[in-house]
Amino acid sequence: MRITGISTHVVGTPWRNLTHVLVHTDEGLTGVGETRMLGHTDALLGYLREAEVNHIAGSDPFAIEDLVRRMKYGDYGRAGEIVMSGIACVEMACWDIKGKALGVPVWQLLGGRANAADPRIKAYANGWYTVERTPEAFHAAARRVIERGYRALKLDPFGTGSFELDHAETTRSLALVEAVRDAIGEENELLLEMHGRFSPATAIRLAREMEPFRPSWLEEPVPPENLKALAKVAARVNMPVATGERIHDRIEFRELFESQAVDIIQPDVGHLGGISETRKLAATAETHYVLIAPHNVGGSVLTAANLQVAGCTPNFKILEHFNDFADAEIKKVVKGAPEVVDGYFTLSDAPGLGVEFDVDAAAEFPQQRAHFDLWAEDWHKRDGAPRGSRP
Numbered sequence: 001m002r003i004t005g006i007s008t009h010v011v012g013t014p015w016r017n018l019t020h021v022l023v024h025t026d027e028g029l030t031g032v033g034e035t036r037m038l039g040h041t042d043a044l045l046g047y048l049r050e051a052e053v054n055h056i057a058g059s060d061p062f063a064i065e066d067l068v069r070r071m072k073y074g075d076y077g078r079a080g081e082i083v084m085s086g087i088a089c090v091e092m093a094c095w096d097i098k099g100k101a102l103g104v105p106v107w108q109l110l111g112g113r114a115n116a117a118d119p120r121i122k123a124y125a126n127g128w129y130t131v132e133r134t135p136e137a138f139h140a141a142a143r144r145v146i147e148r149g150y151r152a153l154k155l156d157p158f159g160t161g162s163f164e165l166d167h168a169e170t171t172r173s174l175a176l177v178e179a180v181r182d183a184i185g186e187e188n189e190l191l192l193e194m195h196g197r198f199s200p201a202t203a204i205r206l207a208r209e210m211e212p213f214r215p216s217w218l219e220e221p222v223p224p225e226n227l228k229a230l231a232k233v234a235a236r237v238n239m240p241v242a243t244g245e246r247i248h249d250r251i252e253f254r255e256l257f258e259s260q261a262v263d264i265i266q267p268d269v270g271h272l273g274g275i276s277e278t279r280k281l282a283a284t285a286e287t288h289y290v291l292i293a294p295h296n297v298g299g300s301v302l303t304a305a306n307l308q309v310a311g312c313t314p315n316f317k318i319l320e321h322f323n324d325f326a327d328a329e330i331k332k333v334v335k336g337a338p339e340v341v342d343g344y345f346t347l348s349d350a351p352g353l354g355v356e357f358d359v360d361a362a363a364e365f366p367q368q369r370a371h372f373d374l375w376a377e378d379w380h381k382r383d384g385a386p387r388g389s390r391p
Contacts, residue, residue: 001025001029001060001097001101002025002026002058002059002061003023003024003025003057003059005052006021006022006056006057006090007022007024008020008021008045008048009357009359010367011330012365012366013327013330014371016038017036017037017367017368018035018302019037019044019085020033020034020089020301020357020362021048023061023090023093025061030097031097031098031100031353032092032357033089033090033274034298035085035089036270036297039371040085041370044085047082048089051071051086051090056090061098064094064098064276067091067094068091068273068276071083071086080248081271084271085271087273088269088270089270090274091273091274091276092269092274092301092302096352096353097352100351100352104351105308105354106275107307107308107310110309110311110312111312113312113347114313114314114316119311119347120344120346121310121318121345121346122343122344123340123343124318124319125145125148125152125153125154125325126153126154126297126322127325128142128153129142129155130325130326133172133176134176135175138180139182142179142184143183143184145184148340149340149342149343150343151187151343152190152216153189153190154193154320155192155193156193156194157173158198159172159173161198161202162198163198164202170206174209177192177210177213177215178213186214189318190214192215192219192239195220196221196222196246198221199222199229200221200232203218203221203222203237204221204233204236204237207239211239215239216239217240217242217263217264218239218240219242219243221233221237224244224246224247227259228259230243230261231259235261240264242265243262244256244265244267245266245267247267248272249272250277250278250280250281250284253265253267253281253284253285257284263291264290264292264293264317265281265285265293266293266294268294268296269294269309270298270305275305275309278294278309279309279312282309282316291316291317292315292316293316293317293318294306294319294320296322297320299323299334300323300333301355301357303323304354305353306319307319307347308353310347321340329365332358333357335358336348336350336355337355
């Protein structure tokens with residue numbers, strides 16, 4: 001079997017574009033992969049056009065390691081977000097082809113279920129706080145999440161804070177978290193997001209003030225580039241620290257593990273090079289007693305790819321899910337899209353990734369000039385944007 005070519009299909013939303021890649025073969029099998037870009041979609045498409053000619057066309061879709069190696073190192077450049085995202089799309093699609101050809105799900109090819117007695121993968125909700133930043137509105141929205149069956153949710157309550165957070169905004173943020181904890185009860189998980197925008201001193205102060213509400217983790221408390229700053233925070237807070245969504249090469253996680261500054265890593269399968277790279281990273285994390293909870297704000301294909309990793313990974317904690325709250329209109333683009341029931345995904349037995357991409361449905365959602373501004377006060381007022389949500 002040989003790859004004859006690829007086709008790209010961008011599903012547009014006002015705040016991000018979802019790039020889908022179909023990998024076609026000479027035996028009629030087609031696989032699909034996906035990534036989510038913020039502001040770099042055209043650059044990704046340009047890279048994929050060149051990679052198709054230089055590396056992809058004519059390759060054996062079963063020889064995934066060889067194809068990834070050539071795409072990553074074959075042009076003598078340093079692979080960053082664009083290249084690793086392009087690799088991820090093609091790599092996922094090759095796994096999809098391999099699973100379909102052999103009649104088994106990808107997780108089976110990766111070693112089988114880590115928990116054979118329970119095919120479920122716990123999910124947490126993001127994108128749900130599409131409301132005004134008041135305790136009453138957050139309380140009501142959080143209750144709706146629990147009523148849908150979720151047992152964990154994440155929020156960033158800190159508004160436009162950056163480096164510092166003044167007394168008024170600190171008080172407001174505390175009130176929002178208190179309202180959410182009251183809404184979801186003590187038995188459900190509350191995950192706290194900082195989006196890497198505070199100084200260590202501010203992050204430590206805020207984390208200590210949030211401790212009574214028992215967050216299950218503190219996510220990206222400081223900018224991700226400075227590991228010593230992250231280690232400073234981790235040493236002085238009494239909750240697990242999570243980070244990793246903006247690291248695009250698994251090798252770059254080495255110093256993060258060595259620093260002992262992280263308890264949970266959050267690689268983005270769509271930016272890290274795909275399923276194999278994430279699985280390798282998870283195995284390394286296991287040797288450092290670190291859990292994995294992938295960053296997942298793409299669409300249903302990317303969610304399906306994450307679930308393949310989740311199913312075979314002993315140190316997998318939980319999977320982020322955006323689609324229930326930000327993507328109602330575009331769900332029809334993917335047939336067999338994973339769904340959360342009573343707070344869990346069920347690992348599919350369908351061959352490959354277990355989903356099918358509908359090209360005709362995707363054409364209804366053309367690429368947009370998507371724009372995401374984390375600090376814009378009027379973000380929630382933009383038409384079509386997931387109000388109040390953060391990726």
